[in-house]
Amino acid sequence: MSTPTQNHYLPVRDAWLASRQEEILDPAQPIIDPHHHLWDRQGWRYLLDDMLADIRTGHDVRATVLVQARAMHRADGPEALRPVGETEFANGVAAMCASGIYGPVRVCAGIVGFADLRLGAAVRPVLEAHVTAGGGAEGRFRGIRHIATWDPDPALLNPAYTPAEDMLASDAFRAGFAELTALGLSFDAWLYFHQIPRLTALARAFPTTPIVLNHCGGVLGIGRYAGRREEVFTEWSKAMRDLAACPNVMVKLGGLGMRLPGFGFEDGATAPSSVMLAEAWQPWMESIIAIFGTARCMFESNFPVDKGGYGYAVGWNAFKRLAAGASAEEKADLFWRSAARFYRLPDLA
Numbered sequence: 001m002s003t004p005t006q007n008h009y010l011p012v013r014d015a016w017l018a019s020r021q022e023e024i025l026d027p028a029q030p031i032i033d034p035h036h037h038l039w040d041r042q043g044w045r046y047l048l049d050d051m052l053a054d055i056r057t058g059h060d061v062r063a064t065v066l067v068q069a070r071a072m073h074r075a076d077g078p079e080a081l082r083p084v085g086e087t088e089f090a091n092g093v094a095a096m097c098a099s100g101i102y103g104p105v106r107v108c109a110g111i112v113g114f115a116d117l118r119l120g121a122a123v124r125p126v127l128e129a130h131v132t133a134g135g136g137a138e139g140r141f142r143g144i145r146h147i148a149t150w151d152p153d154p155a156l157l158n159p160a161y162t163p164a165e166d167m168l169a170s171d172a173f174r175a176g177f178a179e180l181t182a183l184g185l186s187f188d189a190w191l192y193f194h195q196i197p198r199l200t201a202l203a204r205a206f207p208t209t210p211i212v213l214n215h216c217g218g219v220l221g222i223g224r225y226a227g228r229r230e231e232v233f234t235e236w237s238k239a240m241r242d243l244a245a246c247p248n249v250m251v252k253l254g255g256l257g258m259r260l261p262g263f264g265f266e267d268g269a270t271a272p273s274s275v276m277l278a279e280a281w282q283p284w285m286e287s288i289i290a291i292f293g294t295a296r297c298m299f300e301s302n303f304p305v306d307k308g309g310y311g312y313a314v315g316w317n318a319f320k321r322l323a324a325g326a327s328a329e330e331k332a333d334l335f336w337r338s339a340a341r342f343y344r345l346p347d348l349a
Contacts, residue, residue: 008157008158008159008160008259009258009259009305009308010257010258010259010266010308010309011308012044012304012307012308013308016270016271017271017307017310017311018271019269019270019271020270020271020272020273020310020311020314022273022274022313022314022317024057024058024059024313024317025274025317025320025321026320027058027059027060028060029059029060029320029331029335030060030062030332030335030336031059031060031061031062031299031316031335031336032061032062032063032064032065032109032298032335032336032339032340032345032348033055033061033063033064033065033300033301033303033339034064034065034110034252034298034300034339034342034343035065035067035214035252035254035255035300035301035302036051036064036065036066036067036300036301036302036303036304037066037067037068037069037071037303037304037305038051038066038069038071038089038090038093038108039069039070039071039072040071040072041071044304046303046304046307048093048096048097048102048107050304051064051107051303052102052103052105052107054301054303054307054311054312054313055105055107055312056103057311057312057313058313059312059313059316061105062104062105062106062336062348063105063106063107063109063110063345063348064105064106064107064108064109064110065108065109065110065111065112065142065339065343065345066090066093066107066108066110066111066112067112067145067188067214068083068086068112068113068114068144068145069086070083070086070114070160071086071089072085072086072088072089073085073086080115080116080119080122080123080126081125081126081129083113083114083115083126083130084113084126084129084130084133086113086114087111087113087130087133087134087141088133090108090111090113090134090140091108091111091133091134091135091139091140091141093107093108094106094107094108094109094111094140097109106348108140109140109343109345109348110140110142110343110344110345111134111140111141111142112142112143112144112145112186112188113130113134113141113143113144113145114144114145114146115127115130115144115146115176116146116176117144117146117172117173117176117177117179117180118167118170118172118173118176119172119176120171120172120175120176121175121176121178121179122176123176123179124179124182124183127144127179127180127183127185128183130144131183131185141185142185142186142343142344143180143185143186143187143188143210144180144185144186144187144188145187145188145189145190145214146163146173146187147161147163147190147191148163148167148168148189148190148191148195148198148199149161149163149190149191149192149195149218150163150164150165150167150191150192150195151192151194151220151223152224153223153224155222155223156192156220156222156223156224156260166198168191168195168198168199168201168202169198169201169202174202174205174206177202177206177209178206180209181206181208181209186209186210186211186212186342186343187209187210187211187212188211188212188214189211189212189213189214190214190215190218191218192218192220193217193218193219193220193232193235193236193239194235194239195218196213196217196218196236196239196240196242196243197239197242199211199213199243199249200239200242200243200245200246203243203246203248203249204246206248207246207247207248208248209248210248210250210342211246211248211249211250212249212250212251212252212298212342213243213249213250213251213252214252214255214300214302215252215254215255215256215258215300215302216251216252216253216254216255216256216284216285216288217236217239217240217243217251217288218260219232219236219256219260219261219284220232220260220261220262221260221261221262221263222259222260222261222262225262226262233283233284236284237287237291240287240288240291240292241291244291244292244296249292249296250292250296250297250298250338250342251288251292251296251297251298252297252298252299252300253285253288253289253297253298253299253300253319253334254299254300254301254302254306254315255300255302255305255306256277256280256281256284256306256309257277257302257305257306257307257308257309257310257315258302258305258306258308258309259308263280263309265277265280265309265310266308266309271310271311271314272309272310272314273314274314274315274317274318274320274321275318275321277310277314277315277318278318278321278322281318281322282322285322286322289334294326294329294330294333294334294338295333295337295338295341296338297333297334297338298333298334298335298338298339298342299316299319299323299334299335301315301316319334319335323335336348
């Protein structure tokens with residue numbers, strides 16, 4: 001596989017990933033992977049065959065949810081409607097998998113797209129177009145992710161996204177957010193740990209809109225946060241406890257294989273083991289589960305972004321190690337039931 005050209009992401013190195021092979025833990029545990037991407041970018045292709053190759057490494061992944069990543073946007077037409085192309089693409093992938101010829105897994109069973117919520121009420125036709133592209137009212141489209149990651153250090157920012165620091169509080173964004181509520185759609189939130197209070201304020205302002213916080217709440221450990229792990233954890237913990245008081249919010253446990261948290265798995269001569277991953281992730285993920293409860297938490301792969309840090313099979317083994325002391329009901333929440341509930345996938349329950 002070619003490596004990505006974007007400096008924001010860790011490169012995927014197939015030979016390095018192959019240096020770590022493990023026996024699959026608890027292979028009968030059903031899984032819904034509620035966060036992955038598919039794209040075809042210059043120097044980096046990750047499409048259905050690539051996703052299936054990862055899924056087929058041994059875990060019982062029953063279904064997935066695709067989350068927007070600027071893939072397959074329409075090449076023409078009104079700018080606001082171009083991201084609907086990603087939903088059209090994902091729904092086609094979902095239809096391919098629904099045929100059964102790729103096996104039992106239902107990739108893209110749920111779809112989260114992008115619409116510029118800063119359009120205010122004018123975003124309504126865009127949202128309706130996504131719903132239509134996802135198969136209509138009974139289709140696969142579930143909600144919107146409008147990335148809010150902001151930090152004064154430009155080295156921490158994805159140049160493809162340039163949100164204002166106060167975007168979530170702006171009148172225009174909130175007018176657009178209200179349209180999600182009106183259409184029964186959810187919101188995927190991706191921001192950094194020091195921005196969590198802004199999400200808490202948004203969740204309080206829209207208590208009936210389902211919100212899921214991506215990637216453990218945006219843990220940072222590079223740039224100006226390097227060497228400040230304890231300080232970051234303290235601020236993050238307080239913010240997460242405040243956010244948990246909003247019953248409409250859930251959390252995705254994953255995303256810690258990216259470069260942003262600064263765990264440095266990618267620096268090893270060989271890819272990390274699931275034991276190494278679980279030890280590094282334990283303080284963050286166990287804290288989230290203790291704060292939110294398993295019914296409001298779901299493990300996620302965040303592939304192929306996290307693939308720069310570890311292999312798919314090893315990552316799910318790490319999640320299973322972290323959940324080893326949980327009851328069968330709690331494991332059901334973490335591995336599939338919370339995702340099925342949030343993304344309304346009852347046929348996969």
